[in-house]
Amino acid sequence: LRAGIAWDEKRLQYSVREPFPGRTSGTSLVFGAVDNTMTLQLESQMPENGVIFLTG
Numbered sequence: 001l002r003a004g005i006a007w008d009e010k011r012l013q014y015s016v017r018e019p020f021p022g023r024t025s026g027t028s029l030v031f032g033a034v035d036n037t038m039t040l041q042l043e044s045q046m047p048e049n050g051v052i053f054l055t056g
Contacts, residue, residue, distance in 0.1 A: 010036040 005013065012034050019027040025045060034040045044050030 012040070 005011065013031075014033070015031040016027070016029070019030045021027045022045075042052050044052050
């Protein structure tokens with residue numbers, strides 16, 4: 001991350017700000033990157049009205 005990312009780069013880097021290991025889930029994906037050849041799918045597993053916040 002120190003080197004930075006070019007504005008036209010076809011890559012998304014992510015980090016989870018406050019990872020919380022639930023009773024049935026873990027925290028294995030707390031940082032990483034995906035490029036334009038990969039599929040990214042986010043799914044809330046909260047029982048009711050779960051919300052996923054994205055900033056950038």
